[in-house]
Amino acid sequence: MADLLIRNARLVNEGREFEADLLVARGRIDKIAASIEGVRAKVEIDAQGQWLVPGMIDDQVHFREPGAEHKGNIASESRAAVAGGITSFMDMPNTDPPTLTTAALADKKRRAAASSQANYGFHFGVSRDNLDTIAALDPREVAGVKVFMGASTGNMLVDDPQVLERLFIYCPTILLAHCEHTPSILANETLWRERHGEFIPAAAHPLIRDADACYRSSSLAVDMARRFGTRLHVLHLTTARELALFAPGPVHNKHITAEVCVHHLLFDDSDYAQLGHLIKCNPAIKTRADRDALRQALAGDVIDVIGTDHAPHTLEEKRRVYGRAPSGLPLVQHALPAALELVGEGVLSLTQVVDKTSHAVARLFAIRERGFLREGYWADLALVERLAQPRQVADDPILARCGWTPFQHRHLRHVVRTTVVSGQLAWHQGQVQPRCQGLPLMFDR
Template sequence: MASVLIRNARLVNEGRVFDADLLVDHGRIVKIAGSIDGENATVEIDASGQWLLPGMIDDQVHFRDPGAPEKGSIYSESRAAVAGGITSFMDMPNTHPATLTLAALADKKRRAAMHSVANYGFHFGVSNDNLDTVAALNPSDVAGVKVFMGASTGNMLVDDPRVLERLFAEVPTLLLAHCEHSPSIRLNESTFAERYGDNVPASAHPLIRDAQACFRSSSLAIDLAKRFGTRLHVLHLTTARELALFDDRPLAHKHISAEVCLHHLLFDDRDYPRLGNLIKCNPAIKTQADRDALRLALLSDRLDVIGSDHAPHTWAQKQQPYPQAPAGLPLVQHALPALLELVAEGLIPLPTLVAKTSHRVADLFAIPDRGYLREGYWADLVLIRPEPAGKAVDTQPVLAQCGWTPFAGRQFRHSVSTTLVSGQIAWHAESINDDCQGLPLRFMR
């Protein structure tokens, strides 16, 4: 494994921004100092004018592997991820077959060991009939346990109150919840179908999967977590109203945490006329007021982490009429450049963004030796280059298997120049290093 010396970088870590050199050897950060001399590193990178960040740890992706190779695979999507500054990912269980058994979990780990250029972990799924398996899980074997408390996903929708109560009482590790109230959604769907027939517009999506449907489900999840003492992580908040359900205090002092996803921070319902089904996702992108409330909540401890919920579908699938078009969009390739627009606009300080995309994710999932720029830690690193004239998204090939991005036509004011994964160069000079091999994430619980 090559040693790498990064010179003249501006490091962003644990609330500080400072100039330093950083030396990597045998996959780990071995020295951080104002100037590092006398080292014969295999690779030297002059990072003058660039920020050096810990790589983003994405707590929620859908890499579609196994079961939907036309949409994505661990091979294709991990390459898109490192191009976007993501060095580690945690993949969701709603694949084909779903990750509802230990055999399915082992198969996904095997696939990642063969094909992933990013570090990897996997969430385990819950159905109405696998609670014995969930209760017996070794907490160190999975990133978390995912429950769909709404939004039908094959046999993974769990809406039986008795099953939910047992799950919250017996889950042995962090429980992640997708919260939407399905009966409310079905009622709204019927109302819009009566009004529009087969021509329901994509702009109806946030009205069908509305704020009330989210609030009813997330309220239930939090009530159950408080009743049973469950360590709960509520995924992809989309509404201002839901924010009041969460405490504004440091992650270490609470057992109910919350995630926001980058598309809910960067789009709002004014974008449906232009993008239509391309931004159809569950839960839905909602109003500008909701978006602004989520942005503001990042400045406090009410929102703990930022994820992507990368969920690709083919272009042809997205061109179907709104009721048939699947929900989800590809996001990992542009994750950090897109989020850095919030920094460029003065809406969030860069150290806060780093905390929500790296530090707090490592803390929440108990991932040792990652998520920080510290001597002895794994070298999961991202160099960010400013682009004063703006860099057009369309100048870079789309690496995700689906071949499209909702950011087409946009320009970003920062780009990812280099990504290191466990000390290996994974992305540099606009190119993937196929020799890079991500490592399995460890969960110290």
């Protein structure tokens, strides 16, 4: 008996939309056909024409474990993720302790194996004194290597030119960069403090962490990658100016790639008036013109993938004055429906969203047998319904531990009805399925 049979779905995969049934057995896609008859399955779902897409692969999350479990942990945030159509995630290294050693990496993998409802991978961090460890890494053991080129992350801030040069030369796998120029940011913040003291308005955030601070750092990263042949992936672009650093084209032909996050595609600086520090993030949400340029770059294959940078904080923390209110937003629960807003607005086609959230991510990180609806591949699936009327996000129970979402005042046109992780029901009929256990991502490198 097969595990799962989904009938009457509209599959979206590799540039095509087509009607088909899909059969899952032993965790994998066993068969895709116009009609699958004479087969019994433990669970059968009549999709009634809903879209069946490969689950979103989120290349950038902060699930806060270990060290900040009051904000979230792997169990709570992976539950929120599967409710949002995310079937796999890659977690960032700035935890406590940070993922700067192979022992810390192994600890995170053990934690995820015990509690994650989604498939998981982990990025390795860079400090000023762990370059020998990075050079010796097995590329198959990490999702990528993450460098903070000018973000306030303690000993993970790497801005020494000699350290950066060694990193770009000897990094054995894909290097992910958070690009902001710290001296510029500090100078801007000093000016605002002289005028407002501790009570800097939230709307000043994109003026403090401005386009120049982003460009000075991202242009340095791209220049170094070109000089040393580094496989570079620049995270969460936020400005029109930075787009000139990247070339259009399919992701598998590129040596330097870029990501944009859902909040930078849906919000702009006019939203600070209503949401304040709830949308304070690094790099900052900037102007409507920047947002529109990011959308166009995504449609034109200048930007390669959509991520979330899910980074939960408690409401109490977010209500503090500017200098003490932390940066970061909880996003995974509404990630795929939020990305699909770009389809409703005519910015992207449905097949483009699937490419940017699944296919391109799998190709970019060389993830084995995931990210596509293909027979023999792992069954990581999301069944999505386009609603006759947009729904209010405020009506949703929030599964992230922090208990809030920046989308609370928004209406979304799509909802995830079912999520399947490695062949297991993870989210179905509005409920997390507690027996689902994600698997480690494998990388063909």
